[in-house]
Amino acid sequence: MINQGEILQTIEMIDQQHLDIRTITMGISLRDCADSDARKSCEKIYDKICRLAGNLVRTGEEIEAEFGIPIVNKRISVTPISMIAESSDASDYVPFAVALDRAAREVGVNFLGGFSSLVHKGATVGDEKLIASIPEALASTEFVCSSVNVATTRAGINMDAVALMGRIIKETANLTASSGGMGCAKLVVFANAVEDNPFMAGAFHGVGEPECAINVGVSGPGVVRQALRSAKGLPFDQVAEIVKKTAFRITRMGQLVAMEASRRLKVPFGVVDLSLAPTPAIGDSVADILEEMGLESVGAPGTTAALALLNDAVKKGGVMASGHVGGLSGAFIPVSEDAGMIAALQRGSLSLEKLEAMTCVCSVGLDMIAVPGDTSAETLAGIIADEAAIGVVNNKTTAVRIIPAPGKTVGDVVDFGGLLGSAPVMPVNRFSPAQFIARGGRIPAPLHSLKN
């Protein structure tokens, strides 16, 4: 039998250190839902999601009750809708988003990702229609999330798409101005997007994925921080060891839940995403871990090195604990969803430029960042281009989820509620990249894309 200390340690992690399974995400292929008649296609989409995910939420709740581990979110990702809607006669894809939203509501999930397009080398007619529909789709639905992949290491950066996404983000913010530009919190611009990511808002079910799959995202920054409290003043070798051991435990639990969900739903297990995903709750913060390592406040010199160690140790610890690792796997640094990040911003220790540097070594990118409402589309595009360059050159996923909060300026706070948290508006470099962005075309793939 497991000993008493181990049992109490697990319970303490769940009770006091916010250990949870962040999401069980069911990936569903909608490739058989294309139809020349858009209305029929929407019906097929709605029916298929309701059929496959009908028991998802209930199953998640059963596992939660039996194992005593909270499963915070149950979610769905689908095939990028541009590929499905493209076969139809529709010129506007908003009805597809509405159908997805209805299905999400019916099955009871809290987000559905996949109103997406992959345009890293160029856009098809369907991609163009989908991207043009994004602002209204996000404004007129509650649960639908959208993502656009504008760059890959193999293809380079599609700068026409980057420029366009700057304008789309502005338009989305303006259409959802009454909720602080909330639509932008559901829109991610990617470089090197992954096909099996269970986390929102960037989840979609890639074309290489099976008919249906269960992907699980774990969490647990509070547990890592608590473990590091016992390591005050110890050298980094030991810090890395502690993080690895903790990540192993967290991930084993994720693997167990993933296998159980897969068995009960009769859907193949896809991957466990080894992530440290913070929430706005006090004590559930990645920033706190970095400060526990000895930084006075996140953003101080040394922050990038601390994050690099954390991100790497999480992967090393987690990889042996799971049969298949995938998704984004690493430490997330969403500003609005992390109380420690918000505090650092308000203290003045964290800037957009430092966050950009941190994205070179963490799992994703500039995430949930509010900037002044008058930030131009070109400046947003410039920020996206910089992130995409980091991803493309370093062969990693990067993303931008940025909110130009309408009517807000530096020092204001935008509140999105729930898991999305609240974001203080950050200053942006005031010099313009307009002529750079206006060039368009493609930035060629880097030399190291030629691997064959």
Place this chain on the structure above:
Amino acid sequence: MRAIVTVIGKDKIGIIAGVCSILAEHQVNILDISQTILQEYFTMIMLVDLSRCAVPFEELSRILKEWGEEQALSIRIQREDIFNAMHRI
């Protein structure tokens, strides 16, 4: 199916008796019990077998939790697998 029942709270008379009678009432067999007092706090851990349990897991969990709340105790029941996954390779 085997599960771990943990009972944590201020010590008083009748905690073990109360928990055991609820388990017996629902056909749950107790395989192992360990109990200590840590800084005035009563901590009991039981390994139980649910193969003949007369009610669904969620229902048993709710009954234990509610009785615990009446007694100012924190009682939870979790499948053994979660502890094995986390602490054993």
